[in-house]
Amino acid sequence: MAETLEILHLPSPESAMALVGVGEDNLIYLARHTGTKLILRGQELHILGEAKAVERTLNVLNSLASYWQNAKAIARPDILTAFQALDTGRGEEYQALQQTILAKTRRGEVVRAKTFRQRQYIKAIQTHDITFCIGPAGTGKTFLAAVLAVQALLNNDCERLILTRPAVEAGEKLGFLPGDLQQKVDPFLRPLYDALYEFIDAEKIPDLMERGKIEVAPLAYMRGRTLSNAFVIVDEAQNTTPAQLKMVLTRLGFGSKMVVTGDITQTDLPSHQASGLQVAQQILKAVEGVSFCYLGQADVVRHPLVQRIVEAYERAEQPSPAGSA
Template sequence: MTEAFKTIHLPNANSAIALAGDREENLKTLAKTTGAVLVLRGQELMVSGTPKQVDRTNELVNALKPFWKDGKRISKVDIRTACQALDTGRQVEWQAMQEEVLARNRRGEEIRAKTFPQLQYIQAVRTHDLTFCIGPAGTGKTYLAAVLAVQALLSDQYERLILTRPAVEAGEKLGFLPGDLQQKIDPFLRPLYDALYEFIDTDKIPSLMERGVIEVAPLAYMRGRTLNNSFVIVDEAQNTTPAQMKMVLTRLGFRSRMVVTGDITQTDLPLNQQSGLAVAQKILQRVEGIAFCNLSKTDVVRNPLVERIVAAYENDAL
């Protein structure tokens, strides 16, 4: 079989470091994906293999150029999505996805969609008053919703940002936790606070909360309210009962937007209790004006180990 060789010249050391990744993990992923042999020497990437393997590697490296040309970190998810773009003829969409920066966090890091399902999720939130996003841990369900919510709040599209989740025990009992009611429920709301701290200075959040511009509260606090001119995020929705889910969905008022996120495989409800998220997916799937987005383990953007953990649990359940 004919063997082909190609040398890809990178513009500087930062580009070479970004393309290679930590401990050359990106080069290993590229090699595993294409079957080619990759060797990086200085700013030159030498590729060998069959002509098809070499061409595929060259295409992938070029597709990843928006990252490495500026020395930006490349993840396994980026490589996988670049492959998908090449395989499905979505290179233009992939390029546009890299160019659209949703926001910058307080560390100056650019936040953008990392996968096509994430991009679909973002577009759904922007165009629907009610969006459901269902998927495993680490896929960016709550994080991306928080990004869009904070941006909308800061640009005066909405008067309030409301983040809520059910205070369902995951092994611990609320009554045994120390402190008053607020101190007892704060641990359940911590992930929502963490999302806020990514984009808003910590010293500004108490003032915004005192004025009611930002509200972080258990789901039970939503009963009897009408949420007008608000961006609402309902997190961990798999832990709602059907009645709770109906209650919070019917709180949606005028000029408001709601995003409901959850992972149906991680419910902490009693075994005989149906998940409100699962019931809503069944009942509302075809209701006009409501969007449903599904993320999977291939959309995990945390530590690569998280993806393998999710996959292992999925396989064990088969």
């Protein structure tokens, strides 16, 4: 069968770099999923293959034009979502996803949902009092929740922001860590601080914490409280016991939202201990006002290597076919 050649002209060297990705990872991914050959020559991208495959590749690349034309880096989730949009007739929805800006970091970087499931997650938080998000590392579970939480605080939609997580990490115990209690728990809460620093000047955070506007604390501190007019993020919930997660969920007060995130494949609890997050899935799925969102390896928005690592672990953790050794 005769091969077809199409050439995509890119407006600048920067746009070419944005399109091809680190180590031409994007071109490799496109070639693998379309059966075409993609060769970058200066500012020309040569696409060679069967006519239908070349057309499919061009359609995907054109749907990503708002990124590469403006020299904005393209990640694998962008390409995968473009394929999904093309295959399911959701082109207009994908264009809307690209154009909907959720927030901007202090460095001016635009934050938006990169996948349809991330967009569903954001909508769930906006429309439900309690949202669970379950997925692997790098899918934006905590980061997107923190974006919405900071916006709610800065827009006076809530009176305070509460970030909490269980102090359980890979078998370590607080008693073995140096320093006073705050110094002991800080390592466990560092990922939550990191999310805050993207949107609030580091110098302002201590003042907001002193005024009670932001609280970052281990889960045990939530016992006996009523969390009213607050945006609460419970991170690493796979490391809660059923009793701990029930405790924090029942702290929710009027005018509050709660987002519970975790990765059920990365539980650091003892092997005999059930995860509160897994138990909550079974008990709360049908409860009105509670939403469950699931992100997967296709939603990983970190370094391309992170996605490949997640994929490798998912393959390894799949049960062996019946009868295999």
